[in-house]
Amino acid sequence: MAFANPTLAAASCPIRRKELGLLDEGGDDSPNPFAAHFAGLFIELHSQGLIAVPAPADLDPGLHALIQESASKRGDPFVAALGIEGLGTLWLFKLAWARLYGVLMVEVFGQVEAELIGSDSVFNTLMRETFASVGLADSWDRLIGVSRDTALRAGAELAAGH
Template sequence: MTAVPTRRERQRQATFDEIVDVARRLLRDGEDVSVRAVAQEMGLTPPALYRYVDSHAELMVRVARSIFEDVVATMTTARDAQAPDDPAAQIVASAAAFRTWALTNRHEFQLVFASATSTAPEDGSAPEPLVMTSLDACLPEESGVKLFGAFFSEIFGRLWVKYQFDIPADADLDPELLEVLRGEIKAPEVTDALGGPTPGAPTPGMIWMFERAWSRLYGTVTLEVFGHVHPAFISTGALFGATMLDIGRELSIEGEWPRLQAIARAQY
């Protein structure tokens, strides 16, 4: 039986929520997201705020988790609008929803997906890294990065089960890369009737395909967010569409592109 939070616990959680909400609003407005700035917005002193967060780095991790939860919720809505047995439509709709979110929330995208460092802590110490160039990269796990990565990897596994696209065998991968990829594979929690991994369970080759697809999607969206391509490429969705078609060719879904393109455009 789950214990009912006490009044003090509810009040403390409400303050945590307000801290994150205020920090995200400052971030969206392009303002300084320091402990001092957040405290001032809340009518508190910095020492009072430090009763809730131990450091600026912890504040940024809480903000990052809130952002990731919102991104995943947005993508979940797009995914669930498609048939559950249509992973091609689900992954395209989710990717397009991610792009639209990124273009609409540029400052928040920059914080969790494209910042080399976070805002420098007020104590003068070195800034904590907040960067994600891979779905399983550098953010602390409690920031929510795993939640984001798991969302896409689950659909990707079902996509392979349905389309059986070619994936590199271990012998085809560079030995150093193979070692890295093997390190990314966790022990399977579920096995099939013969005791083997479930269909669509990750292999080094599958993880490599996944990372390559993600790098193309991430790279294209990042270029669009920061306006490093022609504005018409962004407004028409032409660059994103071409990128998704390139990915689709490797995943054996290019034959369905007219249908999938319409699904993607519905998210623009």
């Protein structure tokens, strides 16, 4: 459901966007909780100056216009949180989201050999490309370790009944 149509996901997986710093108290529930969480990570990385953000002038003019128009129509959380200067971060987020969504969909629909998926090679390659696209290539090994430790800890807590 994390990747479902936002209209369908809203009915079954509501989460408060304010918890991610995307809306004030009393704001609407996010239609896609995982996307909101993922967006919150990009906003936080941008706010801390940890990612290499392309300037709006560095984006293709047509792309820049589409993103700007899209953001203004929907009250995009990136624009709300970062202003128009956040368009480069919005673009990086959309690219990362497409990579993540794409790799999951080819796995779900069996478009890549099970052995290749089981090896994590496709996922890891796409995530490394995502890290490189935001200027975090040097952090991959450290952050993959944090991710594995978190997953192991969560698994242990589930097994212990917490």
